[in-house]
Amino acid sequence: MDPAADVTDPLDRLRSARPQVATTSTADRVADVLRGEIAEGWLRSGTRLREQPLCTALAVSRNTVREALSQLVGERVLVREPHRGVCVASPDAETVRDVYRARRVLEPAVLRQVRPGPDVAGDLRAAVTEGHRAAAAGDGDGVGSANQHFHRAVVALAGSPRLDHQMALLLAEMRLVFHRVGRPQEFHLPYLADNEAVCAQLEGGDPVAAAELLDDYLGRAAGALLSAFGEQ
Amino acid sequence: MDPAADVTDPLDRLRSARPQVATTSTADRVADVLRGEIAEGWLRSGTRLREQPLCTALAVSRNTVREALSQLVGERVLVREPHRGVCVASPDAETVRDVYRARRVLEPAVLRQVRPGPDVAGDLRAAVTEGHRAAAAGDGDGVGSANQHFHRAVVALAGSPRLDHQMALLLAEMRLVFHRVGRPQEFHLPYLADNEAVCAQLEGGDPVAAAELLDDYLGRAAGALLSAFGEQ
DNA sequence: ACGGTAGGGATTGTTGAACAATCCTGCAAG
DNA sequence: CTTGCAGGATTGTTCAACAATCCCTACCGT
Numbered sequence: 355m356d357p358a359a360d361v362t363d364p365l366d367r368l369r370s371a372r373p374q375v376a377t378t379s380t381a382d383r384v385a386d387v388l389r390g391e392i393a394e395g396w397l398r399s400g401t402r403l404r405e406q407p408l409c410t411a412l413a414v415s416r417n418t419v420r421e422a423l424s425q426l427v428g429e430r431v432l433v434r435e436p437h438r439g440v441c442v443a444s445p446d447a448e449t450v451r452d453v454y455r456a457r458r459v460l461e462p463a464v465l466r467q468v469r470p471g472p473d474v475a476g477d478l479r480a481a482v483t484e485g486h487r488a489a490a491a492g493d494g495d496g497v498g499s500a501n502q503h504f505h506r507a508v509v510a511l512a513g514s515p516r517l518d519h520q521m522a523l524l525l526a527e528m529r530l531v532f533h534r535v536g537r538p539q540e541f542h543l544p545y546l547a548d549n550e551a552v553c554a555q556l557e558g559g560d561p562v563a564a565a566e567l568l569d570d571y572l573g574r575a576a577g578a579l580l581s582a583f584g585e586q
Numbered sequence: 587m588d589p590a591a592d593v594t595d596p597l598d599r600l601r602s603a604r605p606q607v608a609t610t611s612t613a614d615r616v617a618d619v620l621r622g623e624i625a626e627g628w629l630r631s632g633t634r635l636r637e638q639p640l641c642t643a644l645a646v647s648r649n650t651v652r653e654a655l656s657q658l659v660g661e662r663v664l665v666r667e668p669h670r671g672v673c674v675a676s677p678d679a680e681t682v683r684d685v686y687r688a689r690r691v692l693e694p695a696v697l698r699q700v701r702p703g704p705d706v707a708g709d710l711r712a713a714v715t716e717g718h719r720a721a722a723a724g725d726g727d728g729v730g731s732a733n734q735h736f737h738r739a740v741v742a743l744a745g746s747p748r749l750d751h752q753m754a755l756l757l758a759e760m761r762l763v764f765h766r767v768g769r770p771q772e773f774h775l776p777y778l779a780d781n782e783a784v785c786a787q788l789e790g791g792d793p794v795a796a797a798e799l800l801d802d803y804l805g806r807a808a809g810a811l812l813s814a815f816g817e818q
Numbered sequence: 819a820c821g822g823t824a825g826g827g828a829t830t831g832t833t834g835a836a837c838a839a840t841c842c843t844g845c846a847a848g
Numbered sequence: 849c850t851t852g853c854a855g856g857a858t859t860g861t862t863c864a865a866c867a868a869t870c871c872c873t874a875c876c877g878t
Contacts, residue, residue: 414832417832417833437860459744669869669870
């Protein structure tokens with residue numbers, strides 16, 4: 355079989371390897387480090403990030419640190435108050451409401467416009483089994499990340515890099531919410547069955563039913579999270 | 587009548603005035619200027635933006651310019667190639683495809699979940715009449731911006747600041763596309779009737795029909811733009 | 819004539835230091 | 849208890865410098 359049989363341009367394969375070639379700037383690497391520390395919960399919500407300590411800790415210039423911080427502020431992971439510095443975002447009830455408002459628009463809409471076909475739900479199924487495996491192993495954190503993979507896979511069905519990026523931002527905010535609310539395990543566990551159901555409906559060739567299931571499921575998840583915040 | 591009768595905190599009124607208090611940083615103002623110049627077409631696609639000339643032109647430091655440029659790169663208005671500088675983004679056919687992919691997910695989904703009620707379509711109607719007025723006055727540019735107002739108003743129906751922001755980014759990319767394709771007048775004019783139809787369906791209490799109209803309409807618009815790009 | 823190769827200039831990436839503006843803290847005075 | 853005021857700390861912004869990289873051009877060998 356000719357590897358280039360069904361590809362218009364044989365260089366297309368190389369385009370996906372570009373991130374490895376394009377040398378990332380120092381500020382980007384600093385942003386990556388901070389993003390990771392926040393995503394994994396080492397930097398809690400509200401933590402103030404002073405510039406000078408970051409410079410010495412990461413051995414980069416203050417200007418580079420500021421560039422990285424501005425980038426993360428743009429992603430809503432950090433919050434900047436003028437002349438007072440930046441701190442890790444502290445999502446409040448209104449943030450949760452809006453993130454779920456956006457997700458309930460985005461995710462069901464992607465499902466609804468999926469054209470049924472063989473293996474359309476492949477990535478969803480992989481995320482579901484990943485979640486089951488983590489649950490069986492008692493790995494609460496693994497259940498959480500499997501859940502994120504599931505929702506990322508849902509949006510990825512649209513095949514739109516822009517929507518993928520938007521979803522990544524929303525999920526990053528969700529991670530902050532989960533860290534803020536405490537133990538994320540019991541929040542993700544009950545939704546394994548919902549993921550399973552959505553996946554099954556999609557595999558069964560009924561995207562609209564899958565979308566309606568997901569919409570209802572997201573509504574319940576938002577309610578549960580909001581009650582955990584003490585508000586409604 | 588006590589002005590503070592039904593408000594828990596009388597300071598709530600002041601919260602909406604915060605943007606006037608929060609002094610914007612110099613980099614933000616520089617970014618605003620560049621964004622405006624690009625949106626109005628004074629800086630065409632592909633134009634290289636060197637840092638030093640921008641410094642002298644705007645009388646700010648190179649560092650501040652770099653911060654503004656990074657911000658606009660994050661908004662996909664500029665494109666940075668490492669060690670080669672930034673230039674105004676040149677949307678290609680794949681960009682148009684993806685932006686419309688995202689819009690066809692976003693906009694109909696917002697319409698579909700609108701709960702009919704009195705004056706839900708108020709902002710849409712305002713944008714439609716704005717478009718008619720501009721068309722009658724022969725103001726092609728006005729038709730274009732009225733069109734943008736219409737689609738912004740559609741997404742605003744969701745009431746989600748995050749979706750509003752995402753839509754603003756997509757529309758900024760669309761402006762680049764229109765400037766790139768040449769005269770935008772004849773591209774917007776035929777869609778006035780479509781806007782009118784969508785608005786009418788929504789006013790008639792049938793959001794789903796409005797969503798389906800809009801989806802079809804966006805599909806046709808994408809096709810027209812892509813053929814203008816010489817590709818399909 | 820053609821492709822490869824070194825040099826020089828221009829531009830970006832990054833650093834370090836400096837200064838003004840602003841904010842926070844603690845303390846004294848009313 | 850609140851107000852006003854130093855003093856220190858932090859941020860916002862500028863400037864100057866250097867290394868790294870890129871672009872362009874002239875040169876050279878085949």
